Amino acid sequence: MTTPHLLLDRAKVERNADRLRTHVASLGSTLRPHVKTSKSVDVTRLLFDGGTGPITVSTLREAEAFAANGFTDVLYAVGIDPHKLDRVLALRRAGVDLVVLLDSVAQARAVAEAGVPALVEVDCDGHRGGVTPGAPEVLEIAAVLGEHLRGVLTHAGESYFCYTEPELVAAAEHERTTAVGVAEDLRAAGFPAPVVSVGSTPTAHFARDLTGVTEVRAGNFVFFDLVMAGIGVCTVDDLALSVVTTVIGHRPDKGWILTDAGWMATSRDRGTAAQPTDQGYGLVMTEDGTLIPDLLMTGASQEHGVLSLRDGSTAPFPDLPVGTRLRVLPNHACATAAQHDHYDLVDSSTAWPRVNGW
Numbered sequence: 001m002t003t004p005h006l007l008l009d010r011a012k013v014e015r016n017a018d019r020l021r022t023h024v025a026s027l028g029s030t031l032r033p034h035v036k037t038s039k040s041v042d043v044t045r046l047l048f049d050g051g052t053g054p055i056t057v058s059t060l061r062e063a064e065a066f067a068a069n070g071f072t073d074v075l076y077a078v079g080i081d082p083h084k085l086d087r088v089l090a091l092r093r094a095g096v097d098l099v100v101l102l103d104s105v106a107q108a109r110a111v112a113e114a115g116v117p118a119l120v121e122v123d124c125d126g127h128r129g130g131v132t133p134g135a136p137e138v139l140e141i142a143a144v145l146g147e148h149l150r151g152v153l154t155h156a157g158e159s160y161f162c163y164t165e166p167e168l169v170a171a172a173e174h175e176r177t178t179a180v181g182v183a184e185d186l187r188a189a190g191f192p193a194p195v196v197s198v199g200s201t202p203t204a205h206f207a208r209d210l211t212g213v214t215e216v217r218a219g220n221f222v223f224f225d226l227v228m229a230g231i232g233v234c235t236v237d238d239l240a241l242s243v244v245t246t247v248i249g250h251r252p253d254k255g256w257i258l259t260d261a262g263w264m265a266t267s268r269d270r271g272t273a274a275q276p277t278d279q280g281y282g283l284v285m286t287e288d289g290t291l292i293p294d295l296l297m298t299g300a301s302q303e304h305g306v307l308s309l310r311d312g313s314t315a316p317f318p319d320l321p322v323g324t325r326l327r328v329l330p331n332h333a334c335a336t337a338a339q340h341d342h343y344d345l346v347d348s349s350t351a352w353p354r355v356n357g358w
Contacts, residue, residue: 019221033218035055054075057076079121101121102118103123112146118149119151119197150194154175168203169207226239226283245261256306259306259326283296286326293313295309
């Protein structure tokens with residue numbers, strides 16, 4: 001098989017999925033997986049024992065592709081652009097219960113006019129969009145939506161910068177109380193709020209109480225990555241995704257090994273750079289999955305990768321002749337997977353397609 005290519009370990013995906021499903025169920029809530037990481041019907045079916053179930057999407061292209069494969073309970077969890085409502089309506093006419101997300105009166109007017117159900121996005125930690133809890137626009141948006149209001153949604157994006165278990169547990173609880181509090185405010189004012197949706201991969205795993213939460217969203221957990229390992233959500237052994245590459249040259253004068261997987265294959269994501277341990281562009285393994293001590297992908301141009309030892313390492317420089325196949329574990333699984341159109345499976349000739357585009 002030509003390199004670079006994307007390799008997926010199905011057994012690890014199933015193990016990761018079982019872990020989170022069991023945890024969320026033990027707290028009395030429901031998992032609504034976010035398919036933005038895998039963008040794969042085949043991967044997502046593993047989460048539903050081969051069937052379908054409620055999902056979260058980040059693009060309407062995902063919604064359309066998954067709807068064509070029998071997924072009819074869909075949350076589009078990116079603030080709605082009114083120009084996209086024609087595609088939303090087409091899916092709803094086809095029998096898909098597609099719910100959109102918004103955080104402004106202007107969006108609410110367009111959505112209400114179209115007759116589309118919506119969740120109000122709530123900002124729980126200043127990470128991105130959303131209304132401020134307790135702000136007057138919360139009730140203003142609800143009044144405009146009327147019967148089309150489904151509830152509230154929040155995303156604890158700042159949890160990606162928590163590095164201890166107490167910090168992660170606190171982030172999860174803050175996410176929960178923020179969302180539940182806004183839902184209670186809406187109900188007290190006479191508006192429906194049947195859905196209380198929370199989630200990120202870190203908070204989903206470290207939640208200790210989901211009282212008042214109807215669903216938990218997470219996406220990265222199917223694959224995990226070095227960012228998640230760096231904050232203690234998983235171990236490196238849990239990472240299900242890697243990029244297979246081939247050694248194509250050496251620069252002994254610089255301490256470099258050159259490969260045929262540059263940023264077009266692995267992405268430019270440097271999400272571990274701000275963490276206590278910087279993993280460069282990714283950790284390097286042998287083709288059979290054994291980590292090579294202190295060898296990192298430290299540089300990337302479009303189609304060239306540069307491997308070298310971690311600064312300060314005393315590990316021996318590996319002997320990797322031209323033609324040697326290696327695997328690179330990604331910093332950010334979503335970004336790395338986005339560079340490819342399919343997954344090759346470990347120990348299988350099967351390939352699973354991905355849904356790209358918007």
